[in-house]
Amino acid sequence: MIHVDHLSKRYGAVEAVRDVSFHVAPGEILGFLGPNGAGKTTTLRVITGFLPATSGTVRVGGADIFDDPAAVKRQIGYLPENPPLYPELTVREQLTFAARLKQLPRRQQKAAVDEAVARAGLTEVRGRLVANLSKGYRQRVGLGQALVGAPPLLILDEPTVGLDPKQIIEIRDLIRALAGDHTVVLSSHILPEVRATCARVVIIHHGRVVATDTFATLAARLRHTQKVRVAVARPGPALVERLGALPDVVAVSPDGEGAWLVETPVAADRREQIAQAVVEGGYGLLALEPRALSLEEVFLELTTEDAAPAEGTP
Amino acid sequence: MRGTMAILRRELRGYLISPVAYVLLGVLLLLGGYFNFDIVTYYAAQSLRSAQFPGMAEEFTAQQGIIAPLFSSLAVILLLVLPLLTMRLLAEERARGTYELLLTAPVNLTAIVAGKFLAALALYTALLGMSGVWPAYTATLLPLDWGAVAAGYLGLWLMGAVFIAVGLLASSLTQHQLIAALAGFAILLLSWVIGWAGHNVEGEQAALLKYLSLLDHLENFFQGVIDTRDVVYFASFTGLALLATQRVLDSQRWRA
Numbered sequence: 001m002i003h004v005d006h007l008s009k010r011y012g013a014v015e016a017v018r019d020v021s022f023h024v025a026p027g028e029i030l031g032f033l034g035p036n037g038a039g040k041t042t043t044l045r046v047i048t049g050f051l052p053a054t055s056g057t058v059r060v061g062g063a064d065i066f067d068d069p070a071a072v073k074r075q076i077g078y079l080p081e082n083p084p085l086y087p088e089l090t091v092r093e094q095l096t097f098a099a100r101l102k103q104l105p106r107r108q109q110k111a112a113v114d115e116a117v118a119r120a121g122l123t124e125v126r127g128r129l130v131a132n133l134s135k136g137y138r139q140r141v142g143l144g145q146a147l148v149g150a151p152p153l154l155i156l157d158e159p160t161v162g163l164d165p166k167q168i169i170e171i172r173d174l175i176r177a178l179a180g181d182h183t184v185v186l187s188s189h190i191l192p193e194v195r196a197t198c199a200r201v202v203i204i205h206h207g208r209v210v211a212t213d214t215f216a217t218l219a220a221r222l223r224h225t226q227k228v229r230v231a232v233a234r235p236g237p238a239l240v241e242r243l244g245a246l247p248d249v250v251a252v253s254p255d256g257e258g259a260w261l262v263e264t265p266v267a268a269d270r271r272e273q274i275a276q277a278v279v280e281g282g283y284g285l286l287a288l289e290p291r292a293l294s295l296e297e298v299f300l301e302l303t304t305e306d307a308a309p310a311e312g313t314p
Numbered sequence: 315m316r317g318t319m320a321i322l323r324r325e326l327r328g329y330l331i332s333p334v335a336y337v338l339l340g341v342l343l344l345l346g347g348y349f350n351f352d353i354v355t356y357y358a359a360q361s362l363r364s365a366q367f368p369g370m371a372e373e374f375t376a377q378q379g380i381i382a383p384l385f386s387s388l389a390v391i392l393l394l395v396l397p398l399l400t401m402r403l404l405a406e407e408r409a410r411g412t413y414e415l416l417l418t419a420p421v422n423l424t425a426i427v428a429g430k431f432l433a434a435l436a437l438y439t440a441l442l443g444m445s446g447v448w449p450a451y452t453a454t455l456l457p458l459d460w461g462a463v464a465a466g467y468l469g470l471w472l473m474g475a476v477f478i479a480v481g482l483l484a485s486s487l488t489q490h491q492l493i494a495a496l497a498g499f500a501i502l503l504l505s506w507v508i509g510w511a512g513h514n515v516e517g518e519q520a521a522l523l524k525y526l527s528l529l530d531h532l533e534n535f536f537q538g539v540i541d542t543r544d545v546v547y548f549a550s551f552t553g554l555a556l557l558a559t560q561r562v563l564d565s566q567r568w569r570a
Binding site for chain 2: 045050051076078082084085087088089093097100145
């Protein structure tokens with residue numbers, strides 16, 4: 001459904017998103033998790049065509065956002081972080097405007113709006129002015145607006161920010177109920193939020209993807225392994241094999257030119273053995289440093305309290 | 315241009331709900347009414363005098379004595395009022411965040427600019443229509459050349475299109491409506507008075523300044539003359555401002 005490849009976005013000198021790649025399968029609910037300022041909103045804005053990418057490609061359902069933005073946008077129902085609503089319109093009018101903007105055929109507009117009203121739980125407030133609605137209801141109107149025309153892909157940016165716990169639960173249930181019919185990408189900086197709704201998660205930190213996996217796998221990896229970065233002057237063919245053969249080493253993965261990451265269980269510090277193996281092999285050891293798992297850093301920065309007040313995500 | 319109609323309709327609705335349009339209508343009618351009263355009273359006094367000196371009467375038709383001065387006054391009022399009508403068009407969308415809705419809908423920038431422009435133009439056309447009460451009043455007193463009046467209205471309408479396009483451009487540059495109004499007003503005032511500088515220079519420079527001046531292109535219309543050169547001037551000024559607006563919006567996406 002979504003293919004994001006090597007996406008980068010600069011704001012002047014600031015690189016908000018760096019070489020981000022991930023794919024989303026049809027029907028999947030993907031969590032887009034990262035601390036405030038990680039680049040979540042920027043990434044979503046590029047996917048939805050609000051901002052152009054500095055480099056990299058985004059394709060949604062086969063259409064490229066750069067070559068055919070309208071084809072991409074037609075497939076997406078987008079709820080930005082602040083629901084884009086006109087206070088002077090009633091709920092129905094707001095959704096009707098969305099239906100017209102999406103250029104649904106005239107005859108289908110009314111049915112599409114009615115359906116979105118029903119699915120977002122807006123029946124009771126459909127005649128009220130957006131200006132007079134509570135924050136929770138506005139969020140629902142935003143969600144209803146995204147649902148108009150039943151687009152195959154829903155992109156929801158921090159859909160529960162600023163809501164009270166009861167509203168959060170309602171919105172979450174709503175999102176889960178949508179899961180069957182839509183592919184959903186949900187961004188959040190709150191760990192339990194994503195865990196409650198998403199099977200798979202992309203974790204982003206300082207503009208980079210640090211992990212893409214299911215929650216279960218991530219949790220396992222997080223608890224059990226650490227990484228050591230080894231840089232050598234003369235990489236030889238047998239180096240990887242040699243490192244892999246060391247006791248307790250779980251995996252050896254390349255990390256740029258002439259460098260590898262050696263993964264070991266947390267309990268076993270094998271730096272000494274690694275150094276010895278490199279020196280004995282005559283590879284010319286240049287550096288050996290424990291790599292704090294970036295995933296771990298991210299998790300530390302994530303809000304783990306449910307329903308904590310959060311504001312000021314860019 | 316898909317989506318233009320959706321934007322146009324919402325925009326018009328926004329105008330009709332907000333008090334701004336009504337206040338502007340009130341201002342237009344109040345000031346216009348005052349000017350019309352003043353002009354008609356003056357004309358009456360003049361025609362009384364010219365009855366004593368028959369030579370004057372021929373040069374003093376209702377078109378020259380009432381309609382043209384009325385339209386000139388209306389043009390000045392519109393110069394002040396229209397930037398206030400257009401200031402919110404894009405600045406408000408930006409400030410409210412609804413701009414994100416427009417840009418992530420399957421609608422291109424040209425359709426957005428067109429929808430906004432046409433909505434303001436439609437409202438302006440309605441406002442302008444209401445000023446018809448004054449020529450209609452004059453017609454109860456004197457015979458009027460309706461063709462000439464229509465030419466004057468065409469001039470005002472074309473001028474309004476320029477004002478709206480320029481106001482839209484100003485509104486694309488900022489999130490602040492007040493700044494948009496001031497910027498729009500500044501550009502319009504400059505193009506209004508630029509012809510005056512023509513008096514200080516000679517030759518081609520003077521001709522160029524005169525050509526650029528809004529005011530000089532209005533005169534013919536107010537005298538009841540439709541000159542295609544004037545029409546082309548207003549149409550191209552409008553088109554240029556709209557194109558610039560579209561380019562500004564596009565470049566903002568890339569610089570954001």
